[in-house]
Amino acid sequence: MELISTLGSHSALDVCEGAKKEGFSTIVVAQKGREKTYSRNYITRKRGDRSIGVVDEVVLLDRFRDIVGSQDRLAKSVFVPNRSFAVYVGYDAIEKEFNVPVFGNKHLLRAEERDAEKNQYHLMERAGIRMPEKFKSPDDIDRLSIVKVSEAERSYERAFFLARSPEEFQERAEGLLGNGKIKEEDLDRATIEEYIVGAHFNFNFFYSPLHNEVELLGIDTRRQTNIDGYLRMPADAQLELLKMARPSTIEVGHIACTLRESLLEQALDMGRRFVDAVQKEYKDGIIGPFALQGAMIEEKGEKFVVFDISLRVPGSPGTRFTPYSEYLFRESISFGRRIAMEVKEAGSRIDDITT
DSSP, rough: OOEEEEEESSSSSHHHHHHHHHOOOEEEEEEEESSSSSIISBBEEETEEEESSBBBBEEEEOOOOOOOOGGGGGTTEEEEHHHHHHHOHHHHHHHHHHSSSSBBBGGGGGGGSSSSSOOOHHHHHTTTTTOOOESSSSGGOOEEEEEEOSSSSTTTTOEEEESSSHHHHHHHHHHHHHHTOOOHHHHOOOEEEEEEOEEEEEEEEEEEETEEEEEEEEEEEEEEEEHHHHHHOOHHHHHHHHHHOOOEEEEEEEEOOOOOOGGGHHHHHHHHHHHHHHHHTTTTOOOOEEEEEEEESSSSSEEEEEEEEOOSSOOOOOOOOOOOHHHHHHHHOHHHHHHHHHHHGGGGGGGGGGG
């Protein structure tokens, strides 16, 4: 395989930059109206005596989901899935109709969804990873809790809200229903968890089937609208603004960060246990990138509580600027490059790292 391809969103530039570093040509499948980042700004081209850019070719489609009917150009590539691929193309189409070799386990992508049969909660339980306590009904809420419900217009985004009691749940839910932010049927399927008060971290791992090793490549945390703006205000201003607009937590960026070294083994142990659990629950197990997302709390020392899992390349290219990949490889390695390294090394064992 001399080509690496991906969908033009989320982490495509990270994938392409890493692929170019390892000598691969790159293809980005873009949607009309969202292609200029790839076709104009970061397309490969000559500037003087040097080559710049990381995208060699752009395949332009009317809609992302049309990729299923446009696989011929990608047939000789290894395709790297990202969150946008799962959201816009859909799990059934990916598993049953997408025949390009996919880096990683494409059958594991749907486990991120909380209503999947063997979802992330199931996998964390099997791994013995601590999670927030879940409430089956709003009537069970007896402490500060976070409600995770799909947005009405963008079902892949969640309209989080906090509630300390059944009455507060009802009040907040009615407000979101009234302004059309959520739908009644989505509220009925909402996840209700205790709210974890702690320092947020995303531990971004890579599992190599070729070496049977779990690697911590980087750590980051999130930038979100408009909650980041709220947090920069004094309390009285926050209360005043709440009369006009509720906080939202739509992810718009990331910040690279580090963890106290004495806590690293706790993170690494969770990563190893999670890989072992997935291998028992899913054919082919984990291949490549995954992340444990949660918060470090103070409880007889510092303990990590996981409240979200990702099972594909992270959308945070800044993880390379944390020191963890350099501790391992003696140079800073992006997730895009780590994927390309695994593809290059696989050679005739390409089936061991693709589905």
